Amino acid sequence: ETGVTQTPRHLVMGMTNKKSLKCEQHLGHNAMYWYKQSAKKPLELMFVYNFKEQTENNSVPSRFSPECPNSSHLFLHLHTLQPEDSALYLCASSQEASGSTDTQYFGPGTRLTVL
Amino acid sequence: SQKIEQNSEALNIQEGKTATLTCNYTNYSPAYLQWYRQDPGRGPVFLLLIRENEKEKRKERLKVTFDTTLKQSLFHITASQPADSATYLCALKGGGFKTIFGAGTRLFVKA
Numbered sequence: 751e752t753g754v755t756q757t758p759r760h761l762v763m764g765m766t767n768k769k770s771l772k773c774e775q776h777l778g779h780n781a782m783y784w785y786k787q788s789a790k791k792p793l794e795l796m797f798v799y800n801f802k803e804q805t806e807n808n809s810v811p812s813r814f815s816p817e818c819p820n821s822s823h824l825f826l827h828l829h830t831l832q833p834e835d836s837a838l839y840l841c842a843s844s845q846e847a848s849g850s851t852d853t854q855y856f857g858p859g860t861r862l863t864v865l
Numbered sequence: 866s867q868k869i870e871q872n873s874e875a876l877n878i879q880e881g882k883t884a885t886l887t888c889n890y891t892n893y894s895p896a897y898l899q900w901y902r903q904d905p906g907r908g909p910v911f912l913l914l915i916r917e918n919e920k921e922k923r924k925e926r927l928k929v930t931f932d933t934t935l936k937q938s939l940f941h942i943t944a945s946q947p948a949d950s951a952t953y954l955c956a957l958k959g960g961g962f963k964t965i966f967g968a969g970t971r972l973f974v975k976a
Contacts, residue, residue, distance in 0.1 A: 752910065781962075792869070793909075793954070793966040805962045840908050847962040853899065854964065856908030 753777040756841050756857035763831065764865050771826040771860050773841030781847035782824040783854065784816060785840040793840065799824060800847040831864045838862070867893045869967035871955055877973045884942040886970045888955030891936060893965070895957035898931055898938050903952045903969065912953075913940075945974045 754775045763769050775782065784796040798806035799818040813835075815827040824841055838859045844852040870889045878884050888898070897916045901909035915922040915931045915938070922929045928941040942949050952969040 752908065754908070785966075790873070790968060792968040795963060795965075798962045800962060808963075838906075842908070852958060852964065853911045853914060854909075855911070859906070859908050861906070 752855045752857065754841060754843055754855050754857035756839075756860050758860060759858060760861045760863075762863045762865065763828070765831060765833070767831075768827070768829040770828065771839055771841075771862075773824040773826075773857055775822055775824075775841075775843035775855070775857075777843055777855060779843040779845055779855070780821050781844045781852065782818060782821070783842040783844075783847075784824065784826050785842065787838040787840055787859070796826075798847050805847060828862075831862075833864050836862055836864045867891070867965060869893075869955060869957060869965055871953075871967040872970045873968065875971040875973055877975065878945055880946060880974055880976050882945055884945045884949065884972055884974070886940040886953050886955075886972065888938040888940070888967055889936060890957055893936075893957055893959065894933075895959050897958055898929075899956040899958070899964075900927075900929055900938075900940050901954040901956060901966075903954055909954055909966075942972075945972075947974045947976050950974050 781800045786794045796810045797816045817825040840859045841857040842854040844854045868891045899914045900912045903909040926943045930939045954969040955967040958964045
């Protein structure tokens with residue numbers, strides 16, 4: 751266990767559904783991240799929160815909406831997704847995003863399938 | 866644009882041999898480089914970090930080198946074991962908040 755949990759582990763949703771992914775870290779970190787991982791492609795950074803402030807939005811479509819209510823919790827709200835959004839969504843945390851070493855601790859991911 | 870290249874083809878080696886994985890990058894001046902391991906269906910796990918002013922770093926059977934002139938890092942696993950079979954990701958961090966990951970190299974260690 752890395753100290754980062756994600757729920758649900760698997761999610762199947764239709765294009766008109768609204769769902770949320772949840773991430774929680776128990777490491778006392780101040781930065782949290784959302785990544786998208788598609789087959790045989792590099793991890794794609796989506797959002798970064800540092801001390802609860804969003805510091806990166808990597809040109810992510812508005813159908814993905816992040817929320818960081820505190821340093822331990824991160825959500826990704828999903829609505830009107832497309833089939834090409836099907837992927838493994840990974841949450842990570844680190845001590846702080848702009849630090850001299852931001853070794854990231856990843857959760858197990860949510861496998862998302864959009865029908 | 867910034868780019869990280871790792872061997873897309875899987876690496877197959879015999880148990881006990883040394884596995885060497887390559888990470889090349891362009892248009893980037895990283896402050897440090899990291900290597901992660903990822904097993905199927907799971908998140909990446911941090912292995913080693915090497916800074917721009919370091920040439921080599923070791924941890925047990927793992928060794929990483931970093932050549933900022935060649936813009937390349939090599940990741941070695943000595944005395945490899947079947948349990949080392951996984952995908953290994955290279956990641957670069959410059960200033961700011963972004964870490965960029967490579968697509969990874971799949972390693973298979975045969976008994």
